[in-house]
Amino acid sequence: MALALADRLHGVESSPTLALAAKAKALVKAGKPVLDFTVGEPDFPTPDHIKRAAIAAIENNHTKYTPAAGIPELRNAIANDLHRRLGDPIKYASAEVMVSCGAKQALYNALQVLCNPDDEVIILAPYWVSYKPLVKLAGAKPVILNTREQDGYQPDANLVKAAISPKTRAIILNSPSNPTGAVLSNRTLKELAAVVQGARHDDSLFIISDEIYDQIVFAPAKPCSIVQVEPALVNQIILVNGVSKSYSMTGWRIGYVAGPKNVIDAMSALQSHSTSNPTSISQHAALEAITGDQGEVQRMANEFERRRDALVGGLNRISGLSCLNPQGAFYAWCNVSRLGQSAETIASRWLDEINLAVVPGEGFGSSSHVRFSFATSLQVIDEALDRLKQWTRP
Numbered sequence: 001m002a003l004a005l006a007d008r009l010h011g012v013e014s015s016p017t018l019a020l021a022a023k024a025k026a027l028v029k030a031g032k033p034v035l036d037f038t039v040g041e042p043d044f045p046t047p048d049h050i051k052r053a054a055i056a057a058i059e060n061n062h063t064k065y066t067p068a069a070g071i072p073e074l075r076n077a078i079a080n081d082l083h084r085r086l087g088d089p090i091k092y093a094s095a096e097v098m099v100s101c102g103a104k105q106a107l108y109n110a111l112q113v114l115c116n117p118d119d120e121v122i123i124l125a126p127y128w129v130s131y132k133p134l135v136k137l138a139g140a141k142p143v144i145l146n147t148r149e150q151d152g153y154q155p156d157a158n159l160v161k162a163a164i165s166p167k168t169r170a171i172i173l174n175s176p177s178n179p180t181g182a183v184l185s186n187r188t189l190k191e192l193a194a195v196v197q198g199a200r201h202d203d204s205l206f207i208i209s210d211e212i213y214d215q216i217v218f219a220p221a222k223p224c225s226i227v228q229v230e231p232a233l234v235n236q237i238i239l240v241n242g243v244s245k246s247y248s249m250t251g252w253r254i255g256y257v258a259g260p261k262n263v264i265d266a267m268s269a270l271q272s273h274s275t276s277n278p279t280s281i282s283q284h285a286a287l288e289a290i291t292g293d294q295g296e297v298q299r300m301a302n303e304f305e306r307r308r309d310a311l312v313g314g315l316n317r318i319s320g321l322s323c324l325n326p327q328g329a330f331y332a333w334c335n336v337s338r339l340g341q342s343a344e345t346i347a348s349r350w351l352d353e354i355n356l357a358v359v360p361g362e363g364f365g366s367s368s369h370v371r372f373s374f375a376t377s378l379q380v381i382d383e384a385l386d387r388l389k390q391w392t393r394p
């Protein structure tokens, strides 16, 4: 007899990106020459000075429970780092910062503490695959708003304004974006901030700003947070970030959130009863990541830029494919609609016919795109472009 699961799990399925990455990995293990473009994490090792800090943390017995919101040194370092990177007048107190088990848990906690049943959360499509399930798990309703390729995936603030209802509790922004690589412009952020400011007389509408890729941005684009553009909105912004992508630390599971103290306190209370605290050792490693030498962060971003140029340039020379130049993150969002089949069909054909694994766009809200992660070597990129050229040849 099938076990009846709780209603809140309805419509919440496991991540399609992880499923495809797992299938690609299984094929590699079985000896197939698969070129894997599904991965959502940097392929570089975590920098040595960070690993050494974790080893020292173990040797110094930092191996016990920590405060639920994270160790004070790390909360303080995050507040200082946000000030260093976002500039005046952004000055979070450490009590306005919470450390979480990855940025994902920060997003989960934020939605749990903000949303009541039937509240609405606006998500811009294409979206990261976890936003919809995270909103549903909070009992709220995802309201999807499309952005357009021809606008470089900059949302139309008037459409956002029209989508806001009395039930809207939050709007999720993600810049640089997974999957499109779009960086929201200063102008877009200003317009969105004005919409939120004008929407209500109180401050019950929040922007959840997922900035996990903010240190992987390619010139001339510049990373820009909505809190910099409209500091007056600080009490309605939940800024989510972490060390996973910038420092190649996905497995260490350290994210963080900065926002109004009452929201941070509620998120910390929730965390105290769920995971207790992020791993003590990882917190010490993250402290070194944020306060130590930042050279590797730029080096990795530069390498991603070289790969972006090779991959996107190559894809745009292949007939039937087109791809906007991503300004950040490490994903190429490739339009396959001219091939005349759905993204899911194309991705599955590429895996079967040329051993090339990409993520079909359906999970991100588009059946005309596939996502290539360029967290892989230039050699693999060249080989993939060769296989695609052969595959598309009439």
Ligand SMILES: Cc1ncc(COP(=O)(O)O)c(C=O)c1O
Binding pocket: 040, 101, 102, 103, 104, 105, 128, 174, 177, 178, 210, 212, 242, 243, 244, 245, 250, 253, 254, 255
């Ligand atoms: C847009 C976006 N937000 C959040 C996350 C989660 O980050 P973390 O691994 O720190 O939980 C990811 C990871 O893929 C992501 O792509």
